Amino acid sequence: MNTKNRNPWAWVPSLYFAEGIPYVIAATSFALIMYKRMGISNADAALYTSWLYLPWVIKPFWSPFVDIIKTKRWWIVAMQLLIGAGLAGVAFCIPTTFFLQSTLAILWLIAFSSATHDIAADGFYMIALDENKQSLFVGIRSTFYRVAMIAGQGLLVILAGLMESSTGLEPVTIHVTTSTTKSSKVMEAKPGNELFFSYEKEIHLSTKEISTDSSVNLISFAKENNIVNGFCPKEVNRTKKEQKEDSSVWTEYVSDPLKNFLQETFNPKPKIEPSDFAHNTKVIAIKLSGKPEENIVLNFSQTEGDKSFSIVGNDRFTFSADNWDKAAYLTILVDPKAKIGKGATFTGTSGNIPFSWSITFFICAGLFIGFAVYHFFVLPKPENDKQVKEKNSISAFFSSFKLFFTKDNIGIAIAFILLYRLGEAQLTKLSAPFLLDSISAGGLGLSTAQIGFAYGTVGVIALTLGGILGGIVVAKDGFGKWLWPMILCMNVPNLLYVYMSFAQIDNYILICSMVGIEQFGYGFGFTAFMLYLIYISQGKYSTSHYAICTGFMALGMMLPGMIAGWIQECVGYLNFFIWVCICTIPGFILAKKLNMNPNFGKKEETAKTESKTAE
Numbered sequence: 119m120n121t122k123n124r125n126p127w128a129w130v131p132s133l134y135f136a137e138g139i140p141y142v143i144a145a146t147s148f149a150l151i152m153y154k155r156m157g158i159s160n161a162d163a164a165l166y167t168s169w170l171y172l173p174w175v176i177k178p179f180w181s182p183f184v185d186i187i188k189t190k191r192w193w194i195v196a197m198q199l200l201i202g203a204g205l206a207g208v209a210f211c212i213p214t215t216f217f218l219q220s221t222l223a224i225l226w227l228i229a230f231s232s233a234t235h236d237i238a239a240d241g242f243y244m245i246a247l248d249e250n251k252q253s254l255f256v257g258i259r260s261t262f263y264r265v266a267m268i269a270g271q272g273l274l275v276i277l278a279g280l281m282e283s284s285t286g287l288e289p290v291t292i293h294v295t296t297s298t299t300k301s302s303k304v305m306e307a308k309p310g311n312e313l314f315f316s317y318e319k320e321i322h323l324s325t326k327e328i329s330t331d332s333s334v335n336l337i338s339f340a341k342e343n344n345i346v347n348g349f350c351p352k353e354v355n356r357t358k359k360e361q362k363e364d365s366s367v368w369t370e371y372v373s374d375p376l377k378n379f380l381q382e383t384f385n386p387k388p389k390i391e392p393s394d395f396a397h398n399t400k401v402i403a404i405k406l407s408g409k410p411e412e413n414i415v416l417n418f419s420q421t422e423g424d425k426s427f428s429i430v431g432n433d434r435f436t437f438s439a440d441n442w443d444k445a446a447y448l449t450i451l452v453d454p455k456a457k458i459g460k461g462a463t464f465t466g467t468s469g470n471i472p473f474s475w476s477i478t479f480f481i482c483a484g485l486f487i488g489f490a491v492y493h494f495f496v497l498p499k500p501e502n503d504k505q506v507k508e509k510n511s512i513s514a515f516f517s518s519f520k521l522f523f524t525k526d527n528i529g530i531a532i533a534f535i536l537l538y539r540l541g542e543a544q545l546t547k548l549s550a551p552f553l554l555d556s557i558s559a560g561g562l563g564l565s566t567a568q569i570g571f572a573y574g575t576v577g578v579i580a581l582t583l584g585g586i587l588g589g590i591v592v593a594k595d596g597f598g599k600w601l602w603p604m605i606l607c608m609n610v611p612n613l614l615y616v617y618m619s620f621a622q623i624d625n626y627i628l629i630c631s632m633v634g635i636e637q638f639g640y641g642f643g644f645t646a647f648m649l650y651l652i653y654i655s656q657g658k659y660s661t662s663h664y665a666i667c668t669g670f671m672a673l674g675m676m677l678p679g680m681i682a683g684w685i686q687e688c689v690g691y692l693n694f695f696i697w698v699c700i701c702t703i704p705g706f707i708l709a710k711k712l713n714m715n716p717n718f719g720k721k722e723e724t725a726k727t728e729s730k731t732a733e
Contacts (some may be wrong), residue, residue, distance in 0.1 A: 124247075147550040157434065
């Protein structure tokens, strides 16, 4: 089979679709959503998934070895096979008890393989096509990379969400409304009393306060019984001495005091003890009708209604063969200031979350095995796709690094690359958890499938359109005219998340619209960022210098993302998104210090540059 003159349409679209999928899975919201649905906290999920950026950060350091060892065609097929095997490994590990450690380890290997695949694919594109075809297909490769993002953040997440909703029992729906009279269903109980509540679908909860003792006793009763009967994990209470022995100097003197200060200042917890009266409290018993073959996890959240109602204590219950005939207790509070006639809906879903995400990863694994087989036969075999001599490659590698760090104003350039997306790096990590979290937890209470459409489909399409428009206007007028409008479009829409977290809107169309606006602004503003990377990469070793820039770019996303979840848990969603807006200030300051040709990117200017280069 002659593959030297293979039609680019046969391999360019599939190659760049394959390049985009593993990046979406490892480095964007896909893995984050999975860990969130598996019960991992925002702080841990954001920290662990941020480490998955590391292969793209250090990619410039091993890119020469892709040239030294084997051909680029070999690397492409080998990495696709390795990614497929890794995705299957994640699918196998998700249902296990040690899923967090094992899936993170495999996802890091997938990220490393994906970054290596990027190096090989981009290099192969350059040597397999002449300059004319490179220009012709540059839009095609970008389009299919974006299609991969829609498939990964949208379709695959929607698929996992649909399986979640279809693999469990019928949702448990509880409607709560306020009334003027004290409800007889609110029972004053003491710890140890034998209480059993039949399932109630419609509940009328009085706005009148009850005694603190009654409220505390009801909450304690529900909490203790849920732990004793195995519905919730037992809390480990350690002495201050044990905590001090296990903590580091950083934790004891910096991390914990800072966390306590932030929580007490910006996100204080409501207290019941100081008052003689407390919020009216309702304990609802939930039972399973039959013995399950395997554990069933029931997750409760407020799906709609007034924010005066909230869940206190446990909202996640595990039913097993040992406790199915016992009652799990859900505790709901109502604020005395709630208006009469207001209501809320609390929904408990029991979809098989591990099974759903495991099947999704198996599908991805099969897709990549198919890509590897397809590209083994279809990719052309250019004559210049050969191993580079080690001596020349290593020498050029060190020379390119030295030359990059001796460029004029390189300190300002690196600072701009690291800090331009300081706010966006944190927003990206917490936008999906915010949409997923229940209303009582400060989120919007969307389902997995709804997030897949809002963030992964509407958001990615808007992101793509913003990038296209950005490229068009810069090509017409140049970089200088559009720099500040792009910076504003990048950062101002973050205020929409401040509004959404403050109002906790429940209009799904409005939520999708705001997510789309924010992502469109990000795509439009990101154009300026990418053009600046290209600008400072110009000259000798432009390819290597651009790879170094993208490494700093990935580092600028990785480091802020690692602490984003911790900050959010300290201050709450509203204050976190305000903090995100504050973090946009360094980008504005550094943008004023940039020194570059204002006509860069303009069509006429590009033609002049290419003409001089040719001469």
